[in-house]
Amino acid sequence: MSAAKVRVLVCESTACLSSKSHEIRSDLEREVRRLGLQGRVEVGFTGCHGFCQIGPIVVVEPEGILYCRVKPADAGEIAESFQDGGRPVERLFYRHPVTKEAVPRYEDIVFYKKQRRVILRNCGLIDPERIEDYEERGGYGALRKAVTSMTPEQVVDEVKRAGLRGRGGAGFPTWAKWDICRRQPGDEKYVIANANESAPGAFMDRSLLEADPHTVIEGLALLGFAVGAHRGYLYCRAEYSLAAQRARRALEQAAGKGYLGRGIFGSSFDFDVEIFEGGGTFVSGEETALLSSLEGSRNMPRPRPPYPAVRGLWGKPTIIDNVKTLASVPPIISEGAAWYAAIGNGGARGTTVFALTGKVANTGIAEVPLGTPLSTLIYEIGGGVPGKKGLKAVQTGGPSGGFLPGNKIEIPLDFDALQAAGSIMGSSGVMVMDEGTCLVDACRTFLGFVQSESCGKCVACRVGTRHMLGLLDKIAEGTAAEDDLVRLEKLATIVRDSSLCGLGKTAPLPVLTALKYFRSEFIAHVVDKRCPAAVCRDLITFRIIPDRCTGCRMCVKVCPTGAISGPRSQPHNLDQSKCIKCRACYEVCKFDAVAGEAIIIVS
Amino acid sequence: MAGATSHFSRADIRDRRRSLLPLLKKIHETEGYLSQESIGRLAVDLRMSENEIYGVATFYPQFRFTPPGKYHIQVCLGNACHVGGAPNFMTGMEIERGLGDGQTSADGMISLEGVGCLGCCAMAPVVLVNGELHGRMNRVTFMKLVDELVPREEGS
Numbered sequence: 199m200s201a202a203k204v205r206v207l208v209c210e211s212t213a214c215l216s217s218k219s220h221e222i223r224s225d226l227e228r229e230v231r232r233l234g235l236q237g238r239v240e241v242g243f244t245g246c247h248g249f250c251q252i253g254p255i256v257v258v259e260p261e262g263i264l265y266c267r268v269k270p271a272d273a274g275e276i277a278e279s280f281q282d283g284g285r286p287v288e289r290l291f292y293r294h295p296v297t298k299e300a301v302p303r304y305e306d307i308v309f310y311k312k313q314r315r316v317i318l319r320n321c322g323l324i325d326p327e328r329i330e331d332y333e334e335r336g337g338y339g340a341l342r343k344a345v346t347s348m349t350p351e352q353v354v355d356e357v358k359r360a361g362l363r364g365r366g367g368a369g370f371p372t373w374a375k376w377d378i379c380r381r382q383p384g385d386e387k388y389v390i391a392n393a394n395e396s397a398p399g400a401f402m403d404r405s406l407l408e409a410d411p412h413t414v415i416e417g418l419a420l421l422g423f424a425v426g427a428h429r430g431y432l433y434c435r436a437e438y439s440l441a442a443q444r445a446r447r448a449l450e451q452a453a454g455k456g457y458l459g460r461g462i463f464g465s466s467f468d469f470d471v472e473i474f475e476g477g478g479t480f481v482s483g484e485e486t487a488l489l490s491s492l493e494g495s496r497n498m499p500r501p502r503p504p505y506p507a508v509r510g511l512w513g514k515p516t517i518i519d520n521v522k523t524l525a526s527v528p529p530i531i532s533e534g535a536a537w538y539a540a541i542g543n544g545g546a547r548g549t550t551v552f553a554l555t556g557k558v559a560n561t562g563i564a565e566v567p568l569g570t571p572l573s574t575l576i577y578e579i580g581g582g583v584p585g586k587k588g589l590k591a592v593q594t595g596g597p598s599g600g601f602l603p604g605n606k607i608e609i610p611l612d613f614d615a616l617q618a619a620g621s622i623m624g625s626s627g628v629m630v631m632d633e634g635t636c637l638v639d640a641c642r643t644f645l646g647f648v649q650s651e652s653c654g655k656c657v658a659c660r661v662g663t664r665h666m667l668g669l670l671d672k673i674a675e676g677t678a679a680e681d682d683l684v685r686l687e688k689l690a691t692i693v694r695d696s697s698l699c700g701l702g703k704t705a706p707l708p709v710l711t712a713l714k715y716f717r718s719e720f721i722a723h724v725v726d727k728r729c730p731a732a733v734c735r736d737l738i739t740f741r742i743i744p745d746r747c748t749g750c751r752m753c754v755k756v757c758p759t760g761a762i763s764g765p766r767s768q769p770h771n772l773d774q775s776k777c778i779k780c781r782a783c784y785e786v787c788k789f790d791a792v793a794g795e796a797i798i799i800v801s
Numbered sequence: 802m803a804g805a806t807s808h809f810s811r812a813d814i815r816d817r818r819r820s821l822l823p824l825l826k827k828i829h830e831t832e833g834y835l836s837q838e839s840i841g842r843l844a845v846d847l848r849m850s851e852n853e854i855y856g857v858a859t860f861y862p863q864f865r866f867t868p869p870g871k872y873h874i875q876v877c878l879g880n881a882c883h884v885g886g887a888p889n890f891m892t893g894m895e896i897e898r899g900l901g902d903g904q905t906s907a908d909g910m911i912s913l914e915g916v917g918c919l920g921c922c923a924m925a926p927v928v929l930v931n932g933e934l935h936g937r938m939n940r941v942t943f944m945k946l947v948d949e950l951v952p953r954e955e956g957s
Contacts, residue, residue, distance in 0.1 A: 213921050216934035250923035398879030401920030436826065436863050437919060475826060477861030478917065494818035496860040512815060555881045555922040562923055597880060629880055643883050647917070653860075756941055758896045780896065781889050785939045 204239045204280055206230075208268075209255040209322065211246035211408045212440055218270055219243075219254035225273035226256075230280070239280050245409020245444075247322035248563040249309050252292060257304060257322070264304040265290035295559045295581050309560045312579045314541065316549045317365075317525045318402075318565045321409035326444050329451040332412040338457050340531035341416050344423055345463045348531075350380055353424040357527065359535035361547030366392060366483070366520030367595065367624040368700065369613035375517060379425040379507040382515035387427035390492070390511070390518040391418045393434045393441065394476050394483040397596030397625035398647060402551040402563045403521050407434070407441035410525070411448035415471060417524030419458065420531060422469045425517055430471040433488055433518075436478045446473055480597075480651035484699045485518040487653065498655045499699035522551055522626075543569030546612035550623070556593075556630040559584045569610040576607060576630055587633035591716070595624025597644040598704035600711030601637065620711045622704055636733035637716045638723050641708050642670045648705040659702030662693035666709060673720060674734040676727040683720055687713050732801040735779050739800055744769035746796035753783035753797060772797075817847045825858055834865040862917070870905045870912035872950045874930050879918025881925035889940045890928065891915055897944060898953075910951045 208214075208223040227241045247255050252266035256276065263286050265276065275287050291300040292307055301307050315321070324331035332338070344353050358373035379387060391414055395403035407414060418430045434442045449471055452458045460468045474492055481487045482497040489511050491497035510516025526548060530538045539547050546568030552575060553563050559581030566575060572592060576582065583589045591601040594611075600621030602609065609615055613623050631640065649663040669686045672678040690706035690713075697703045713720060722730050729737040742753075742762075747769040754762045754770060761777040764770035772783075787797040824847070828839050835858055844851045858864050876882075876890045894900045894913050905912040921927045924936030928943060935946060 212934070213924055213936075216921065216924065216927075216936055250921070253923075395920070396917060398883075398918035399881055399922050400918075401922060404920050437916075475823070477822060478863045479861060480917070491822065492819070493815075494821040494857070496857055553922065555925070556884065627880075631884075635884065643880065647880075651917075756944075758893070778892075778896070780892055780940070781886065782893065782940050782944075785886070785889075786941045789939060789941070 205259040206239060206241045206276070206280075207244045207257045207259065207322075207325075208241070209245070209247055209253060209257075210243040211250070211405060213246070213250035214254040215440070217254045219268075221270040222254055222256065222268055222273060225270045226277060229273045229277035233277055233281060235277065235280050239277070242325050244322050244324060245326045246405035246563070248318065248405065248565075249307075249560065250563075251561045255322075256290075258286070261286075262304045263302050264292055264307065266292045295584070308581065309562065309564065309579055312574060313565050314549050314567050315565045316529055316538075316541065317413075317522050317551055318406065318409070318563070319529065320413060321406065324410065326409055326411055327447055329412060329448065329455060332410070336532060337412050337528075338416055338452075338455075340528035341419050341423075341457060342463055344420055344531050345465045345467050350424045350426060353420060353531065354380060356531060356535045357424070360530045360538040361535075361542075362523065362526055362530065362538070363547075363613060364520060365522035365526065365550055365626070367622065367626075369623055372519065372523055375505070375507045376421065376424050378505070379427075379515045379517050382508060384514070385426070385428075386512075386514045387425055388511045388514060388516040389418055389421045389425060389427045389430045390488065390516065391430065391432045391521050391524050392483060392485070392488060392518050393432060393438070393521045394488060395435055395438075395625065396478060396480040396483055396651075397598075397627055399555045399627035399629050400553045400596055400625040402553050402626065404435075404438045404441050405563055406521055406525060406551070407438070407445055411441075411445040412452065413525040413528060414445070414521045415448055415452055415458070417519075417521075417527040418471060419462070419469050420527050421517060421519060421524060423467055425515070427517070428468045428470065430469065431492060432471060432473045433476050433482075433492065434473060436475045442473055442475055449473070479653075480648070481653045481699070481701050484701060487699070488518060489516065496653070498653045499701075501698060542567045542612075544610055544612060545569070545614070546610070550611075550626055552611070553625075553627045554580050554630070555627065557583055557585070557587075557589075557632040557635070558630040566611070568612045569615075571608050572602070572611055572628075573607045575611065575628060580630065583630060583632050585632065589630065590633045590635055591631045591637065591640075593621070593629040593631065593640075593644075593708065594627070595622035595704070595707075596627040597647045598622070598701065598707055599624045599627070600707040601631075601640070601715060602711070603715040606715075620714060621707065624704065634731055634733070636729050636731035637712045637719050638670065638674050638729070639731075639733045641712050642667070642674055644708045645670060645705065648701065652701065652705075656696075656698040656702060658693050658696040659698070659705065662689055662697075663702070663705055665689060666693065666706065670709070673723045674729075675736045676723060676734075678724045680721075680724055683713065683717075683724060728801045730801065732799045734801075737801050738779065739774060740772060740777055740779060740784060741798055741800055742770055742772050743796050743798060748791075748796070750791050752786045752791045756782040756786045758782065817849070821847060821849070821854065821857060822861075825854075825864060829864055834868050836866075836868075865903075865914075867903075867905060868909075871910050872930055873912050873914070874928060874947070875914045875916045875919075877917075877919045877921070877925070877927045877929070878915045879920075879922065879925075881922035882918075882927060885926035886939060887926040887928075890926070890938070890943045893940050893944050894947070898947070906951075911947070 486500040
């Protein structure tokens, strides 16, 4: 094998696989063989690169060339570029969304340039199904170091000095709960990696497990060593079948190499990991609910204290950590606490991964140092808000996070600053909304989600969220009175303050922050009976602009109720009494019709 | 209760309970849904009451209790897909096919289910058909996809 061997790596994560990236790989393999290049070109695959929007992604190493939106039909051209004198396929380069300039190299793309990857350090660089790739990048070195040369106290102390806080949302100091658990008597303790990522808009835990499962396993083993547990569980959401499959394979390989099992690295430390596929409910990400689920019950949270670190699974001391927290641990141990603590701005330490979605030019997952301003994430990594409508609000922390208005986006992304602004770090989802978003409708959607996921154990959450939703329905339908806003705010405060678990405590945050920062929009719904963003169905009408309509009859064809009529080549007529506001005509006009955008929505 | 289980050790009971969810999942995968018969069998095997099993199973939205159609369509209703117009897919099916959330068509060809975020937000709105993902849909392309799978019957 020559040193100049070219590696072509096809991204095979859930998003890219949905665009047939497995076919790209098999076509590439075939084309490489056809051209007789198999001696110097190796075709492989990786997990998620995080920039799913431009997928499927193919990376060529060692040059670091990135091809985006690759189709199986492009395989031949890519393979030919490896022939003598061949040139990279310029057509498939990433183009800057504004300047349209071609950016051939991975590391020059702004989306990646501004990131600092610690948790995702191997994602997109290694084959997740080959333990050798992980080992080559220092994998299991931290576990070796800890088990052979450190005491459990030293591991906990290292994590303490690194300043690591839980990446699952609450931001509890990781070392503190480890230390409590470590001090518990007895030999039966459990450690759990929480990958029950069910918050809409968050997909980094899945990406991490799909791209680099060994990091999580190593972090879990380190946790086991630190607290004195011999059994770990990886609690993976049931819908994430690929993640579970790759993790399962990684476990077999790790056991085969002696990184798991009995007497790891010749020490007396025994550790095994089992995968548990959970039931896909939002609440089971809550640590005590997760325990109930593992025990085979309905996953309902339990009151704390006692904290799981004292009495958890089967009543034994248990630590539950998010997979991102665990993935941060191996680098802390191998590079040292001082190295980790130097990352981050302001008081916050380390990095965290955000899932950037919504109305932003670049969507995907991005890892930045904590304390990075939200504006950097949206305008530099995210590439700004596309289209003519400007930024309206940003929601951080998933469906139960608060909305931040456009003038607050200089806020540093860390646990305390976000909380002070009324939002949360939560699941680290960042949803960008433009002027076309109605905050009443957004609140209704998010609360609708949380309400349906409420487990029903405590009254505040079960009954409170239902009534909040009822009030929001009234507002969106234009039947609410002004004192309903006061009632909604009061109820939201009660639910926040008296719910049992994090789900109920955070569920009212979207409503509370929307009422705080965007009250005028609520008043427009309640007093003027109009929806300024033209979203709420009961307050809008669809109109055809006769001057723009070319009479192509596309909308006539898609209208399910026959509300649109008119002969070909003449402006159509829309019968409001028949219109059910299903948007079919609007969408077909916008995307497929000859004239385009002849149908508008007004309020 | 204590009398009925006294000749089993706590660990036995614990292991049985713990295997409940994985077993439900397995049955669901192989049979496509949880039938009354399979829950009855599981109750005998695990020495649990059917009620207890239903209590757990119905808590998790992933389990269905009616057989799915030949084409099982799952519409992601997560935030990004919602903003992208996914709820319109559901109303489209309701209006044009008379099929609501969780229902299966009379001929057993299509079943429709609204699901929580599938984590493919960068491709929103997304739809799964028998587990195969279709991204960046709109109402028109979605209805076209359904029509291609199962052509509409004449006169219906």
